[in-house]
Amino acid sequence: MTETQTIPALSRSTANTAPAAPVRIVHLGLGAFHRAHQAWYTQRASDGGQWGIAAFTGRRPDAALALAAQDGLYTLIERGAEGDSFELMTSIVEAHDGADVATLERLVAASTTAMVTLTITEAAYNLAADGALDISNPAVRADIDVLRSLTSKDAGHDGGNPPAAVTAAGRLVQALAARRTAGAGPIAVVSCDNLANNAIAAKAAIGGLADVVDPSLGAWIEANVSYVGTSIDRITPRTTDAEIELVAAECGYSDSSPVVTEPFSDWVLSGEFPAGRPDWASAGAVFVDEIEHFENRKLWLLNGAHSLMAYAGQLRGHQTVAQALADPVCAAWVEGFWNEAESNLPADGLNIPAYRAALLERFGNARIAHHLAQIAQDGSNKLRMRAVPVYKAEKAAGRSGDGALRMIAAWVAFVRSTHAGGNTVVDAAGSDGIAEALSLDASGGRSDAALAALVAILDEGLSSDAAFLADLQAAAGIDWAAA
Ligand code: CS2
Numbered sequence: 218m219t220e221t222q223t224i225p226a227l228s229r230s231t232a233n234t235a236p237a238a239p240v241r242i243v244h245l246g247l248g249a250f251h252r253a254h255q256a257w258y259t260q261r262a263s264d265g266g267q268w269g270i271a272a273f274t275g276r277r278p279d280a281a282l283a284l285a286a287q288d289g290l291y292t293l294i295e296r297g298a299e300g301d302s303f304e305l306m307t308s309i310v311e312a313h314d315g316a317d318v319a320t321l322e323r324l325v326a327a328s329t330t331a332m333v334t335l336t337i338t339e340a341a342y343n344l345a346a347d348g349a350l351d352i353s354n355p356a357v358r359a360d361i362d363v364l365r366s367l368t369s370k371d372a373g374h375d376g377g378n379p380p381a382a383v384t385a386a387g388r389l390v391q392a393l394a395a396r397r398t399a400g401a402g403p404i405a406v407v408s409c410d411n412l413a414n415n416a417i418a419a420k421a422a423i424g425g426l427a428d429v430v431d432p433s434l435g436a437w438i439e440a441n442v443s444y445v446g447t448s449i450d451r452i453t454p455r456t457t458d459a460e461i462e463l464v465a466a467e468c469g470y471s472d473s474s475p476v477v478t479e480p481f482s483d484w485v486l487s488g489e490f491p492a493g494r495p496d497w498a499s500a501g502a503v504f505v506d507e508i509e510h511f512e513n514r515k516l517w518l519l520n521g522a523h524s525l526m527a528y529a530g531q532l533r534g535h536q537t538v539a540q541a542l543a544d545p546v547c548a549a550w551v552e553g554f555w556n557e558a559e560s561n562l563p564a565d566g567l568n569i570p571a572y573r574a575a576l577l578e579r580f581g582n583a584r585i586a587h588h589l590a591q592i593a594q595d596g597s598n599k600l601r602m603r604a605v606p607v608y609k610a611e612k613a614a615g616r617s618g619d620g621a622l623r624m625i626a627a628w629v630a631f632v633r634s635t636h637a638g639g640n641t642v643v644d645a646a647g648s649d650g651i652a653e654a655l656s657l658d659a660s661g662g663r664s665d666a667a668l669a670a671l672v673a674i675l676d677e678g679l680s681s682d683a684a685f686l687a688d689l690q691a692a693a694g695i696d697w698a699a700a
Pocket of ligand 1: 450524592593599
């Protein structure tokens with residue numbers, strides 16, 4: 218204890234780092250994943266010293282306040298199966314509260330800013346099941362009103378702060394309007410969220426919103442924003458106090474915001490950067506013309522297995538990915554789902570057998586305590602990407618799709634048991650709909666009508682597919698713990 222009281226607090230002066238790089242990247246979503254992934258690639262790029270990141274939080278200011286107090290610095294703990302290594306990260310040069318839209322406007326309007334990267338989570342795109350912006354979403358509607366009032370020429374504000382958008386896309390549209398006014402030219406928007414076709418999703422969220430607010434702004438964004446698609450990968454569980462203490466003991470400074478991650482990392486990108494980009498290829502990133510198969514490989518094999526283990530594993534009493542994988546029943550379910558996913562990926566160029574083998578090793582790294590409860594959150598959006606496409610592809614090929622069906626069944630059983638325990642299902646986009654569906658009958662959503670309502674949150678088509686619903690009802694109703 219006395220030791221941690223006397224060690225210096227981390228900052229650019231106590232760490233004696235090179236001067237902060239100029240801001241050329243604006244990032245939305247200052248979570249652990251961004252700090253383990255894009256910030257790490259930027260720092261390792263051959264020209265990384267010229268590319269500073271200004272990162273904004275989403276809903277809460279806390280992470281920005283903590284990081285700003287350390288001049289953006291933090292420690293990245295790479296946690297391998299054999300031990301930890303520590304790296305001081307310097308590529309984030311400014312950390313801001315996401316609600317500080319005036320600063321976002323200023324930075325995005327600067328001609329030196331070349332791109333905006335996003336890790337805002339799947340749900341924050343506010344897209345409907347058909348992939349278009351969900352303009353019935355209350356937060357989106359509120360932003361439309363705010364943005365219209367800001368862009369209308371005769372908008373006047375009676376003193377005080379002008380209103381500002383609240384959703385990530387709304388804030389970005391507001392900032393892009395400032396870039397248009399400043400004449401700062403084209404810019405890239407790089408989605409680093411776990412969404413299929415994330416460039417298209419970003420375009421639907423941002424371009425779609427601008428079109429509704431002000432067609433001339435929509436046209437400017439269409440002509441000046443290049444949406445870059447990416448497949449991103451690095452397992453990064455939530456930081457705990459144990460990591461804060463570890464860094465104090467190992468590094469000799471106190472860091473409120475370390476990030477723990479696995480040694481593996483992967484980044485595949487596709488698209489144009491009209492205002493330039495760091496030499497991320499020198500840090501291991503790969504640039505491709507066609508990204509879809511890489512995205513699906515990652516979303517289905519890694520994330521799909523994660524979601525399957527998150528629900529089935531918790532129903533079987535496990536807490537972490539490594540524990541779930543060590544359970545032969547869960548492991549067999551994962552392999553079964555993988556076989557289905559693999560049949561729907563091209564055999565050439567993706568090296569699936571090696572990818573699967575590497576995943577088993579990564580998931581089995583018990584030193585990374587990756588909690589299933591964390592992965593289980595926001596299941597409605599996740600399963601729409603991870604299970605539904607594989608199920609449909611298997612059916613279309615005349616096969617059962619049982620492996621993908623089991624993932625959906627495990628989710629159904631998990632949300633039922635959460636609800637039965639008197640708890641709310643954590644799902645940013647779906648928790649209201651899930652609660653409504655589960656309250657449709659007296660047995661906690663076990664009726665066919667309740668099941669159909671639950672499935673409608675994932676996919677409209679499947680919710681009226683009687684054969685699917687019957688199979689799902691049977692698959693969800695098993696004794697998961699005893700299977
Ligand atoms: C996980 C991902 O929480 C989840 O949904 O599946 O965060 C996963 O750990 C990352 O995509 C790994 O790159």
